[in-house]
Amino acid sequence: MRNIRTKNNVDLSVEIAGIKMKNPVLAASGAFGYGTEYLPLVSPALFGAVITKTVTLLPRAGNVPPRIYETPMGMLNSIGLANVGVHRFLEEKLPELLSHHPLVIVNIAGNTMEEYAELAGMLNGQPGISAIELNISCPNVKQGGMAFGADPIQAVKLTTLVKKATSKPLIVKLSPNVSDIAAIARAVEQAGADALSLINTLYGMAIDIERQKPVLGNVTGGLSGPAIKPVALYNVFKTSRAVNIPVIGLGGIMTAGDAVEFMLAGAAAVQIGTAGFINPNTVKEIVNGLKDYCLKKKYPEVSQITGKLAV
Amino acid sequence: MLEQKVNIVSHQKIAPDVFLLSFRSDYLAAKARPGQFVHLKPSGPWPLLLRRPFSINRIKGKNIFIMYRVAGRGTSILSSLPQGAELDVMGPLGNGFEIDKKYSDHLILAGGIGLAPMQFLADRLKTMKLNARLFYGCSGKKDLLPCAVPGKVIATDDGSCGYKGFVTDAFLSRINKFRTPVVYACGPWPMLKKTARICRENKIDCQVSLEAFMACGVGACQGCVVKGVKEYLTVCRQGPVFNSREIDWEQEATL
Numbered sequence: 001m002r003n004i005r006t007k008n009n010v011d012l013s014v015e016i017a018g019i020k021m022k023n024p025v026l027a028a029s030g031a032f033g034y035g036t037e038y039l040p041l042v043s044p045a046l047f048g049a050v051i052t053k054t055v056t057l058l059p060r061a062g063n064v065p066p067r068i069y070e071t072p073m074g075m076l077n078s079i080g081l082a083n084v085g086v087h088r089f090l091e092e093k094l095p096e097l098l099s100h101h102p103l104v105i106v107n108i109a110g111n112t113m114e115e116y117a118e119l120a121g122m123l124n125g126q127p128g129i130s131a132i133e134l135n136i137s138c139p140n141v142k143q144g145g146m147a148f149g150a151d152p153i154q155a156v157k158l159t160t161l162v163k164k165a166t167s168k169p170l171i172v173k174l175s176p177n178v179s180d181i182a183a184i185a186r187a188v189e190q191a192g193a194d195a196l197s198l199i200n201t202l203y204g205m206a207i208d209i210e211r212q213k214p215v216l217g218n219v220t221g222g223l224s225g226p227a228i229k230p231v232a233l234y235n236v237f238k239t240s241r242a243v244n245i246p247v248i249g250l251g252g253i254m255t256a257g258d259a260v261e262f263m264l265a266g267a268a269a270v271q272i273g274t275a276g277f278i279n280p281n282t283v284k285e286i287v288n289g290l291k292d293y294c295l296k297k298k299y300p301e302v303s304q305i306t307g308k309l310a311v
Numbered sequence: 312m313l314e315q316k317v318n319i320v321s322h323q324k325i326a327p328d329v330f331l332l333s334f335r336s337d338y339l340a341a342k343a344r345p346g347q348f349v350h351l352k353p354s355g356p357w358p359l360l361l362r363r364p365f366s367i368n369r370i371k372g373k374n375i376f377i378m379y380r381v382a383g384r385g386t387s388i389l390s391s392l393p394q395g396a397e398l399d400v401m402g403p404l405g406n407g408f409e410i411d412k413k414y415s416d417h418l419i420l421a422g423g424i425g426l427a428p429m430q431f432l433a434d435r436l437k438t439m440k441l442n443a444r445l446f447y448g449c450s451g452k453k454d455l456l457p458c459a460v461p462g463k464v465i466a467t468d469d470g471s472c473g474y475k476g477f478v479t480d481a482f483l484s485r486i487n488k489f490r491t492p493v494v495y496a497c498g499p500w501p502m503l504k505k506t507a508r509i510c511r512e513n514k515i516d517c518q519v520s521l522e523a524f525m526a527c528g529v530g531a532c533q534g535c536v537v538k539g540v541k542e543y544l545t546v547c548r549q550g551p552v553f554n555s556r557e558i559d560w561e562q563e564a565t566l
Contacts (some may be wrong), residue, residue: 033531036550041312041401041529053533061543065562068524068534070361075526082543083535225360271423277526278362280314280401 010294011301014048014286015262016246017169018195019130023258024302027109028250028273029054029133029173030079033044034089034099041280044102046287051105052089052097053137053285057115058067059085060111063140064217065177069206074227076250078218080140083107086122098128105171109135111143113158120154120165127299132168134159134193137175137200139222149175160190171248174198174239176228181235182242189243197248197271198239199232214241225274226252235264240266240307254282263305268283312529313338316354319372319394326413326454328381329424330390334398340373342403345410345432346495346520346552349377349402350528353392358449362401364525366428366497366551369526378425378456381518404528405551408518410439414493417459420506422478422498426456428520432495432543433460441564448502479505494518496555500564507555512562517555521546538562 001180006097012023019063023249027044028034044050062082069076078279089106097104106129110116114132123129136155138145148154155172156166160161163170176199185196206215214220232251249267253259254275262270275282290302299305321462325331341470347417350362363385368378381387389457392398408428410417418428426447436443445460452471466481479502482494486509496497496506497520510517523535523546530548538544538559544550 031527033527033529037527037529037531053531058458062536065536065538065543066524067527067536068532070359070524073360075360075528077532077534079533082536132458174496189397274360274526277528277532278360279399 012293014269014303016248017131019049019103019169021269023048023287024239024263024269024290025283026105026271027051027270027276027283028271029135031276034093035102035104036100038280039100042276044097044100046283047102048107049103050097051107051133051271052093053083053090054081054107054109054138055086055119056081056109057086057119059088062067063082066215066217069215070205070305072227073202074204074225076206076216077201077223078140078144078216080218081138086119090126092129096156103130104128105131105143106132106151107133107135107143107173108169109138109144113148113161115144116158117161117165120162122166129168130181131171132162132166133171133173133197134137135173135246136164137173139175139177139201139203139220140218142176146175146177147237149184150223151177152184155184156187156191158219158259159188159193161194168196171195171197173200175182175200175204176231176235183240185239185243189245193245195246196239196243196247197250199228199235199251202228202231224252224255228252230260231262236262236267237265237309253286256286256293257287259290260293260305263309264309266307267302268306314399317398317400319392319396319398322392325378326456329456330379330381331368332377332379332389334400335373336355336375336400337373339367339375339400339403340370343367343370343375344403344407345435346407346428347403347405348551349400350374350404350525351398351400352388353389354397355390359388362528363389364404364522364528364547366447366520367403367431368427369430369434378424378427384433401528405547406549408495408552410435410441411493412439412441414491414516415442416489416491416492417441418482418489418494419443419497420482420494420496421445421452421458421479422448422452422502423497425454425496425502425520426458429495429498430458433458446478448481448498454525457460477505477510478502482506483509486564491513496520504560505561507558510555518552520552520557527537
């Protein structure tokens with residue numbers, strides 16, 4: 001009897017940037033579409049929060065196919081922020097997603113800083129959106145994305161501008177394709193970011209040796225999956241020690257053990273990307289696994305794992 | 312759509328590099344339509360990352376058949392799985408063929424392993440008492456794949472069996488025999504492109520089944536797109552079957 005009660009006593013909720021989430025497992029932007037594609041297999045409400053596919057001001061067609069290729073324990077993609085644009089997102093996609101009662105974070109990107117600010121402003125009055133995630137780390141677009149994420153000065157300008165345009169909590173998603181991610185992290189923290197998420201994909205490519213051409217239509221792409229996990233973990237470890245705002249970790253998380261590693265390294269929550277493509281039940285397995293880990297380690301709250309790493 | 316664990320009931324090589332695999336699934340047997348596909352991987356060790364998509368070849372009773380050609384590491388690993396091995400299957404996915412009774416002749420055009428989804432279609436046409444014919448092209452007699460349809464026309468590149476030449480030419484030479492035909496095509500890109508052109512020029516409705524590298528299989532990642540006339544189309548969700556007029560045939564083949 002006591003055991004059963006103990007089992008129910010693990011508090012899986014976390015609070016990030018003032019948002020209370022029922023568990024620390026989030027759907028990563030781009031990997032869970034607009035949140036309803038996996039129905040009836042996966043309810044978006046299973047996640048602590050669903051981060052939508054990047055939304056831009058105007059619809060985007062995305063890059064030339066092929067856009068996907070498998071590499072050793074990794075996946076290259078060059079989707080290029082294909083999305084329906086903010087108007088259709090607000091009219092169709094968001095209400096459909098909200099009807100399944102998840103906590104929603106909207107990921108945004110623009111070609112210019114003004115576009116980012118305009119988007120943030122448009123989403124500000126929308127009920128049902130808990131936070132904004134700023135995409136300054138997409139390696140697959142020519143304008144925006146990485147262009148703002150690689151340079152601390154640009155990142156600061158953009159974060160400041162967007163922060164002014166919205167009263168919602170602001171999460172900035174950082175790229176590992178920089179020489180010092182902690183420097184960018186500190187800069188956007190100073191500019192008013194409420195939390196950080198990292199990492200986005202790593203630059204990569206693959207070549208078709210028969211055709212002697214790149215496999216991806218866009219020539220290069222972003223690498224995700226278990227192949228990048230050690231890199232992501234290192235970046236989370238390094239960054240979470242450099243800032244005072246919460247860090248959300250992602251990059252190749254496949255199992256509850258992986259999620260625990262990220263939390264030990266300093267992540268307050270984790271995001272699931274590529275793993276969900278292979279095993280749509282990943283979210284359930286990780287939530288349950290985190291609970292088991294807390295029971296084993298006698299933590300009443302999952303948030304106690306964060307930063308527990310002994311070095 | 313369901314994700315389930317199934318066991319391989321039968322698995323055999325039926326031609327060079329081509330395998331026929333079956334497993335039992337009450338759910339898929341009840342829900343799947345011709346032209347739809349499943350996204351699968353072995354349940355056990357899988358030294359690869361993503362699932363692999365396979366069209367449904369046939370449903371017999373509760374048994375689901377998958378016909379595939381070994382083309383890369385995924386299919387190579389799959390081909391080594393013995394009877395009884397456990398598979399993790401997601402499906403049915405995609406839209407499937409649209410069958411309309413208004414057509415007088417339902418013409419199936421298949422090239423090589425493009426025959427894979429067609430037995431299921433042929434069986435369904437038969438159940439619906441519709442007049443089906445198969446035009447099937449492959450490189451030679453040794454590569455012939457099985458498909459039970461009355462009125463089969465076979466074309467081989469080397470002439471070792473049936474018509475010598477492309478299946479599209481075999482089809483074109485008989486095109487005037489049909490009153491209000493519809494074409495369902497699956498095969499290599501050049502064959503589909505030619506089929507689409509022949510159908511357009513002869514005002515024949517044509518549905519093509521396409522393939523692409525795929526990650527999610529449900530339309531979430533936007534990875535498997537093909538260029539449509541107006542916009543990119545997801546092969547996994549808006550397809551894999553498209554009206555041939557929706558596709559931009561001038562693009563470079565992606566697979």
